[in-house]
Amino acid sequence: MDRRIQAPLVDSSSCLCRAERGVVVPGAGSHVPRSRLCVQSSITASIHPLNDKRPARGDRRRGQQWPLLPGLPDDLAIACLIRVPRADHWKLRLVCRRWFRLLAGNYFYALRGRLGLAEPWLYAFKCDGDGRVSWDVLDPTAAARGGGRAWRALPPVPGEYADATGFGCAVLGGCHLYLLGGRDPRRGALRRVVFYSARSNRWHRAPDMLRRRHCFGACVMGNRLYVAGGESGGGGLRSVEVFDPAKNRWAFVSSMAAALVPFVSAVHGGRWYVKGLGADRQVLSQVYTPETDAWSTVAALDGMVAGWRSPSASLDGRLYAADCKDGCRLRSYDEAADAWSGCANSRRHMGSSHALEAAAMVALRGKLCVVRNDMSVSVVDFAVGAENQRWQTLASKGQIKSFVTNLLSSVAGRGRAKNRVLHCQVLEA
Template sequence: MDRRRMIQPPLVDSTACLCRVDAGLKTVAGAKKYVPGARLCLQPDIKASIHPTRSKPARGESSRNQSPLLPGLPDDLAIACLIRVPRVEHRKLRLVCKRWYRLLAGNFFYTLRKSIGIAEEWIYLIKRDREGKISWHAFDPVYQLWQSLPPVPKEYSEALGFGCAVLSGCHLYLFGGKDPLKGSMRRVIFYSARTNKWHRAPDMLRRRHFFGSCVINNCLYVAGGENEGVHRSLRSAEVYDPNKNRWSFISDMSTAMVPFIGVVYEGKWFLKGLGSHRQVLSEVYQPENDSWYSVYDGMVAGWKNPSASLNGHLYALECKDGCKLRVYDETTDSWSKHIDSKIHLGNSRALEAASLVPLNGKLCIIRNNMSISLVDVTKSNDAGGASAEHLWETLAGKGQFRTLVTNLWSSLAGRNRLKSHIVHCQVLQA
């Protein structure tokens, strides 16, 4: 037999964090014996869930008396099988038994999926309906199915101007914003794609809404915005480090600003917004030396929202329906390059492109009617103008949209489908 065919992906990541290994797993309990170099977890335990949960039962009999995860297989081989089950079925796996639930509720299971390259990315949409209510939904691009999610906690059910970002690839954070009754907030919560639950995180240092935010080196940066206090527009900025589980101030911005667009490009954070006198301002932040400075080059001058950076290139949408992309050319300091689908949908609010995010190495365009398109920008340099439309792919289009989520959409937006719009869009991996 060809030995190359016998090579399989590693069953266990030798650098994985072992702090969440279930002691009840027969061979995993002695993980150090067959996982050389395994490290202890240096990060604090995940915070308690916002939603009440049952207390953990006391461990009874020794692990050797427990039944195997899969009858007839050692637990390490059973885990090797279970981690290959598609993500869309994980909710069902948790219902099989307590041991499967504990396995899929910990970091160990998903660390293995990521280490062998089978972790899946889903799209998460946060929408506001015509009554101002916030809801959210997840889309599986592999099976092209919409997934139900636990409700957004009540403090964000009607909030305005709050931030949204992803840390560690699987934690979606909501932070700040303006409560209709209580005003500006410091609140921070996050959803874990691994546990499918909401959790609390430390509050920000300043109350703010309609601010800018970004993630650099897995740290969450927040700057500017508004506060209902004496100084309405803010110059202050802060950063959250999940490893230290705390917020810290960074240098203030050059001028107070309410950002309306931001992006991380070449390791720098670019922001564009309105100053105290409603003038357009542009600033860039460099984390290396903790400094801000104004910028007025061709990139900022022609910069539009939504925008995203991927593989060292900066992209922005050219038209309202997002069927044409612009590419920033650093050599000419201009937005002269274009990637056109050649099929334009229209200028209605429902068809307006609300977000542009990277997904599985491609750019994903999400519109207010929940239609989704993918653009393979990696091949754009090889495609001429006439064939550029072949780079585009529809994941959830007009026809698919009707068949997949007609009932869901009707219940969300009622008869008038044009009143709902997407507030935030992120990609989580698990």
Template sequence: MEHLDSGSGSVCQIELTEPPIICGLPDHIALFCLARVPRMYHTLLKSVSRRWRDLVCSEEWHFHRRKHKLDETWIYALCRDKCDRVCCYVLDPNSSRRCWKTIQGLPPRILKRKGVSFEALGKKVYLLGGCGWSEDATNEVYCYDALTNIWSDAAPLSTARCYFACEVLDEKIYAIGGLGSNSSSPHSWDTYDPSTNSWKSHADPNIFPEIEDSIVMDGKIYIRCGTSAVTSRVHSVVYEPSSGTWQHADADMVSGWQGPAVVVDGTLYALDQSSGTRLIMWQKETREWVPVGRLSPLFTRPPCQIVAVGKRIFVVGKGLSTVMIDIGNAGNMGGVMVSSSIPNLTSDDDVISCKCLAI
């Protein structure tokens, strides 16, 4: 609403309205059309006008694409460069010219931290906790909005943590175990609700502080806590949402879960990097781990992380060397899986974690 002096002392009011998103079309039809533009062109859409930029950065845009199954999944990688600084990259796995791109503007306070956890929820990527040589574990959380390309502060963890597990279950982030400055709560976990931007703390004696890996399968969170020095067995527990408690996990399943793992269509796959790089699969019916195939040493640079987009598994190694395996068509040639590779960077960045985010 704008107020104008008519010259006679009276004030007239002129109603200001927003221009249409596309001239000649109702805004809901314009949204229907623009939301079908592939994600790789969203940056160009934002440069057309302020209205288009506001639309592409809005919750309405994200909700519409998700509701109509137009959202596209990209892969985000948390890495550490040769100067020992934290850095982030993003990959569009559907592009014909797939390549990793740097995400700029990371919060300076986090660049030198160790033990930082990495998670994706909704349209945001989160960097949580961490510690340094002269800094105890922190409860700080930063988030990156993939629509606006802006980093901001998020609600801090209930407990300061570093080297801990992070997973998403039922639209909430779980921060589990790890090392913290509060020795009275080593067997705890926090849950984050994005709708209230708040954390809630929980405790369970079955949680071990030292966690090596985690997955979500069949609506439950599994965490692998490493090998016991006494029994040489891998200790693992599973979170039961119905009871809110942690129980000991299936020993047979845990026996082969020695490396990074991912779940595709309810099936657990793990990366065995003890001798070369080999993909193995847990068969629930026969309760055994079976080999899927070995990856060519020409394309993989261990240590690697693993992430899935649909039925494709991406194995990401040093320098972001990336191999894509289509599980539905993973043939073998001489014991080596048929796969495609994505050119690595010129750097030797170590990959800490990989997550997926759909917009």
């Protein structure tokens, strides 16, 4: 197995949101957390976070240990190692125990983030024709250079999500990817919450939600995770919960104005907009303001929700949405005019089949990525202005394969698509 995509371990007892540095307990094979917050890790406490209380066996008489890099003090060695590309970190972990401990702790990656060296990777969860959930990762830097395969398949997701539907997905702290809720074919709606740490390459358990729910909305505001609405076997839900990683617990906040099963949501202007189906299957729109902890109904004629389509994403304070099924045309919302207008056009229509339909939009280093069900990715840069917009393809099957996929999907029917992208998120490390 390629060590770059080696199987993440599952830790069912700890939460790295509260770990600055972990230690491995002999015989337990688990990560034991310390007390400092991961998302607020301090990198100024010590420039030597690897000093052991017990010296290595060969150095016990002298009471010292080997340096990270021979001939250099540890602070300079760390300054060199943090500049190694993320794709090669698995090699660094194999050099020696000290290097492994350095990359296993939050100090190393917190320092990369503080110096602007953290690299964002794209993670996509997809469902095949048999309902099996899997996930892949894309290195945008390597994909832009055209080196090797674009998407790399990752080992299986945790067992409770292998066949789940309607689960939520969100990112906290830039490096923790949460899977929560959903519906299991055998156990029904779930309260389960797990998260993957891009720093440790492991899955971990988090506190369960307070209510069982699936097909709900989820967002992150102020480094807190909110979930709202959805279903729980007995009909629609109005309840809303928030998870605070600093306290490592869930709590209820104000309920929605009406029960809602969201099909699209986005954070814009410091507020959370949710659009979905109500109890009578009518389309409803609501907005949540965290400062006042209050929900309000958005009028159906409101310019934003009237033209709002899925997928959508917020970039530099502006809300963008797809204007066609394959995401080759994009629109942006003008808050002053309270209207949507076209803002980007690749002038390259890829097709109208389900396989080529835009499934997700994410912001990536000031650019907007459009991810389609066939795992092709297009990137548009809005910083250069409307007249000089540049579209770039990070991952594609090629024109011939896209044409064949489009043709076969049209003949077989839209409901027989091979893959369907469920969620797409960006993690930094």
